Amino acid sequence: MTMTTGCVRLSRGGSSRSIIGLPQSLSRNAGSVIFRRSGVVPSPTANLHHYHRLPSTSRSMTNSTVHRALNAKNINPNILKAQYAVRGEIAVRSEEYRKALQAGAGHRLPFHSVISANIGNPQQLDQKPITFFRQVLSIMEYPALIEHEEIFPEDVRERARVLLEDVGSVGAYSQSQGAYGIRKSVANFIKERDGFEANPDDIFLTGGASAGVHTLLNTICASRNTGVLIPIPQYPLYTATLALLDATAVSYHLNEEQKWSTNVELIETARQNAADNGTDVRCICVINPGNPTGSSLSVEDIKGVIRIAAKNHLVIMADEVYQTNVYDGVEFHSFKKVLRTLQREEPGRYDHVELVSLHSTSKGIVGECGHRGGYFELVNFDPEVKAQIYKLVSITLCPPVIGQCLVELMVNPPKEGEPSWELYNKERNHIFNGLESRAKALYQAFKDMTGVSCQNPDGAMYLFPSITIPEKAQAEARSLGKQPDEFYCLKMLDATGICVVPGSGFGQVEGTWHFRTTFLPPGTEWVDRLKKFHEGFMKEYSD
Amino acid sequence: MTMTTGCVRLSRGGSSRSIIGLPQSLSRNAGSVIFRRSGVVPSPTANLHHYHRLPSTSRSMTNSTVHRALNAKNINPNILKAQYAVRGEIAVRSEEYRKALQAGAGHRLPFHSVISANIGNPQQLDQKPITFFRQVLSIMEYPALIEHEEIFPEDVRERARVLLEDVGSVGAYSQSQGAYGIRKSVANFIKERDGFEANPDDIFLTGGASAGVHTLLNTICASRNTGVLIPIPQYPLYTATLALLDATAVSYHLNEEQKWSTNVELIETARQNAADNGTDVRCICVINPGNPTGSSLSVEDIKGVIRIAAKNHLVIMADEVYQTNVYDGVEFHSFKKVLRTLQREEPGRYDHVELVSLHSTSKGIVGECGHRGGYFELVNFDPEVKAQIYKLVSITLCPPVIGQCLVELMVNPPKEGEPSWELYNKERNHIFNGLESRAKALYQAFKDMTGVSCQNPDGAMYLFPSITIPEKAQAEARSLGKQPDEFYCLKMLDATGICVVPGSGFGQVEGTWHFRTTFLPPGTEWVDRLKKFHEGFMKEYSD
Structure with missing residues (x-):
């Protein structure tokens, strides 16, 4: 049993009954979940099945002693x-490891840093x-x-002036729908x-x-x-x-083999089956470019979705937050543009199609x-429905100004030509080039791995490789009450410090x-860690 | 029919069929609701019953021509x-007036400014x-x-340093529960x-x-x-x-006569009646200091609520966002402090009481x-319930950093003693003194008005006067499908530009x-406008 198998033992033998690798003072502060050792049998997967969730406040009071209103x-x-799952158990465990490393308690961990590849949080990273x-x-x-010309270029101060004119103070509520300007x-x-x-x-x-998705759904x-x-x-x-x-x-289902594109037959079958079971299907969500798939839809794919929506009176909810994350010469096509084009090409056939497109400052x-x-932009919505959406958002007053x-x-x-252009363009x-080149490098790494296949990324911030998990590993996962991919990802985290999200x-x-x-x-360097882990995992479980 | 009646005629006679006082181009931009003239009979209340809601996008498409998914x-x-109601019809109409005034189209309005007294939005005002x-x-x-010592005092830069250390970039997601520091x-x-x-x-x-209230409810x-x-x-x-x-x-019901305090009998009766009807009553909300009442609860009142909660296994949700808005020597008592005091005074009897207290940067x-x-702070909550709350907030990732x-x-x-102390203390x-003195002045004005009674304000940002609405005005309100207080507030807005929220x-x-x-x-000056309107209203409808 050595580290090369990709599994991790934070402790040796049966001597350690404390919270391993996680000083108690840290784990108390860490959130609502800690991992406590509940057994002592040494095993290659000690860290998976010897720890269970224990709420951190249970030290002060247990359910059995009090009768609360809520349980x-x-x-x-x-x-x-x-x-x-994006912020689930694996993410919580990765934060524990990060804290342990920061507190100098990481000498028992087989890695020196935690890599948060689980969430699209660019400024947490590079x-x-x-x-x-x-x-x-x-x-x-x-x-x-605004007076400081020596610090701020003229276009920065001018823009601030216009925005201050529009919103007044950023400390005041704006209109619930957002500032008009x-x-x-x-x-x-x-x-x-x-x-x-x-x-x-x-x-x-x-x-x-x-927040927009919540309002709309x-x-x-x-x-x-x-x-x-x-x-x-x-x-x-x-x-x-x-x-x-x-x-x-x-x-x-999306078509994995065709770069995770939409497939009108699969959509129509799913819709029909649900309708046959009495479900009132009234909306179709599309994420383009795709999360988690990294795919980018063609105009024909988008037209196919719009035709299904038109025929079946479905609202289209287009999650287009990755619209500027398209690489390798791929072009982004908005649902709005394709819908308006269809309306022009085939007059009268698409005027009833309701579309809402969402965008965000978090990505790109x-x-x-x-x-x-x-x-979000509402297209072709009933004005009375829009008024109800307005009322709904007014209850929470306004988005952060x-x-x-x-x-x-x-x-x-x-x-171009404005004082801030050159720096802006450079940044x-x-x-953009960093994202594109890292996407390619990671794709190349997956292509080289045994038992892994991956679609060529052309959008978003993610890759979603398919992994062949050996039967022996699947059996072990199930014996622990885990999905096989969850088991794989937990083992990856424990061995490498890399935090990803299981496909399940x-x-x-x-x-x-x-x-x-x-x-x-x-x-x-982290990609090399991942490769090494994968090889070890496949070797261990392929026997 | 003169202006002294407090009613408003924006147009004279029957000649004006356009949107009066609201240029069409403005009203199109203003949101989802405009007021359109639908009749021409001159009347003192023309502006109330000759305008009805018409969604602003109806110009482009009507329901009858298309079959949408949503209506x-x-x-x-x-x-x-x-x-x-805080952002309802009256508030929307006040925004129309503001726009008309800004666009120079206010010469037909009987006021020169809109006073937004409907919402606690301090930085929109003074x-x-x-x-x-x-x-x-x-x-x-x-x-x-952070380098600019010539702009920022040392304690400002030091605080920013500490916060940057804690959150990294304000552009990165934090922990879903908020940054630990x-x-x-x-x-x-x-x-x-x-x-x-x-x-x-x-x-x-x-x-x-x-957002906290939404999460908890x-x-x-x-x-x-x-x-x-x-x-x-x-x-x-x-x-x-x-x-x-x-x-x-x-x-x-709160006790208006006793400064809008809580009354344990009224609470217990309401709870019992609901329980008798099969309702599973499991929470009591208290707003202290009160919104809209401006009251501040005594320790005894708070103990009364806690005792009811303890006896009936109710979660206490204490909305304490106005905790620093207490005037005239009144003291704020937190539910947490009173609960912990009770736990100490009567051991074992209150350990099961779940309390959540909410606070905000919007007020005070x-x-x-x-x-x-x-x-919000959870007190005595079941750790498993807390874990579910954590999962819920994680779905929307994190609050604005x-x-x-x-x-x-x-x-x-x-x-005290730090470089920014003096200015901070002065501001x-x-x-605080401005809020306190305005509260007193407004209270005095209400005390002087016929048919108005008002509790002495000791907290929050509001007064909630009771108004005697003459029977004739009530009848006219009902004939327009309005609540009498809504009718009163609409007339106040139309006559004075002052926007308040009806008690209903x-x-x-x-x-x-x-x-x-x-x-x-x-x-x-606006208080004088309000007084003048009220006198005119009472005179007109008291005959």
Whole structure:
């Protein structure tokens, strides 16, 4: 039993009954979950089955001594149902390892750093903010800075002036739909991108795209019987939100073999089967470019989705947050542009198709996840439905105003000839080229690995390789109550410090196994760690 | 028919068929609701019943021509049910007036400015941000500024350094529960305030208190049968959220005559009646200091609520966002402090009482509504329930990070002797004294008005006077399909430009009428306008 098998033993023998690798003082502070050793039998997978979840506050009081109003059996059952693997057990464990390393308690760990490849969080890793954006935002926070010509270029100060005029103070509530001037900028951006008009009244600024998805699905879902078509694999925000709303997710599979593209037959079959079972299917979600797949849809694929929506009266929810993350010469096509084109090409046949497109400041070259900025555009929606959406968002008052300002900066960046252009362009290209080259390098690494296949990435921030998990490993996973890909990812984390998300968190064709990794972490050293782990894993379980 | 009646005629005679006072181009941009003239009979109330809602996008397409998936009859019925008067029709109309005035089209309006007294949005009005807070936030946005000793005092730069260390970039997602260092500061603040320990693991940072309320009610409400005790009058966030969750709001009335205090008999009766009807009452919400009432609860009142909660196994949800808005020597008592005191005084009898306390950066002397910062503290919660709350908040990733930083600054402001102390203290006192003196002036004005009674304000940002509405006015209101207090507030807006919220938006004892006004708008000229309107209204309808 050596480290080359890819498995990890944080302790030797049966002597260690403490929380291994995690000083108690740290684990108490770490959140709601710690891992406690409950057995002493040495095993190659000690760290997997000898630790179980124990809530950190249980030290002060246990359920048996008090009769509280709330317990895990009587709270909202929809919350119990909801699953969100991106920040699940593996992510929590990776944070424990990070804390242990920071506290100097990492000498028993077989790695020297934790690599967070589980979540698209660029600025946690290598990516630097765009200077122009942050300069404007700093003046928005402290307007007295606007006088400092020696610090801020003229276009930064001018933009801050315009935004201050529009929002007043970033400390004041804005209109619930978002500041009007910013929505006008978004409409201009959409018009320039698509060549079709956009109306600021149809734009709703949001606290990140996630808040927009919640608002929209909340509006669409009228009962448990409402069905929403969801791609498989999907970003689990969709199924989690549907679970919270107690509505029905209707899965349609993407074509892995054809770069994870949509397939009209698979969609139509899924829809028909659900309808035959009495489900009121009224919406189709599409993530383009794809999360977790990294794919980018062709105009023909998009037209196919729109035709199905038109025929079956489905709202199209287009998650287009990765619209600027397209690589290798691939072009992004917005659903709005394709819909408007179809409306022009075949008059009268698509005027009833409701489309909502979501965008965000968290992705692209902006990467400002922590600012929670975003918007959605409603296309062809019933005005009364729009008024209800307005009422819904007004209950939470308004999205963060500084995040709204960032939306303005994203859709209206410096132009050639302006003082900030050169630096902006340099930073943008640096970020973009870095993403593109890391995507390629990681893809190449997966191509070289035994038992791994991966589609060539052309969008987003992720790769979603398919892994062949040996039968012996699958059996061991099941004996531990884990999915085989979850088992694989836990072992990867324990051996390498690399945190990825199992495919079962996104959905996959039964019997296939995947994981999602971002290509955001810098350098290639971690890719070598991953390769080495994979070889060891395959070797150990292929006998 | 002259202006002294308090009613408004924006047009003369029957000649004007256009949208009066609202240029069409403006009203198109203003949101989803405009007011269109649909009749020509001149009347003192022309502006009330000659305009009806017309969705602004109806110009492009009507329902009759297309078959969309969504309409106002088939969307989520809970959204249709939800009401949120604070940003309702009157607020929308006031924005139209503001736009008309800005566009120079206000010459037909009988006022020269719109006074937004409908919403606690200090920085939209007179209140300036605290310099220390904004200086630190500007460095968080653009860390290169940290070098500028000539701009920023040493304690500003030091605080920014500590926060940057904690959160990394404000553009990165934080932990879903909020950055750990900031939660530690919140725990210290609570400990200093109450004299009892607080644990950072029990603190969840939120995007304003509204987001926290949504998270908590979502967790607590398991079905339509779940009952939550809500004070009447209440801030309508509570009933709106319960409507969205399809749970049951169980009203308990506050004692208007005794400064809107809680009354244990009224609470117990409301709870018992609901329980007798089969409702599973499991939570009591208390807003202290009160919104819309401006009241502040005594220790005895709080103990009374805790005893009811202990006896009946109710979670206490304490909305304490106005905890620093207490005037005239009144003291704020936190539920946490009173609960811990009871636990010490009567050992074993209160250990099972679950309490969650909410706070926000939007109110107090901070007034940073647009930043969407806040937190809640869970006390005595089941660890498994806490883990489910963690999962729920993880689905929307994290609260805005710059808003989290503002929470840190709120709970840990400059201390005496530090470089920023003097300015901070001066600004804080200026804001606080301004709020206190305006509260008193407005209270005095209401005391002087015929047919108005008002409780002496000792907290929050609001007054909630009771108004005697003459029978003739009530009849006219009903003939227009309006509540009498809604009619009164619409007429006030049309006559004076002052926007307040009718009591019916908060709930009130049947047959009584109120309105909520903030005391945030500066000066006293608007108070004179209000007085003059009220006299005219009473005179017109008392005949």
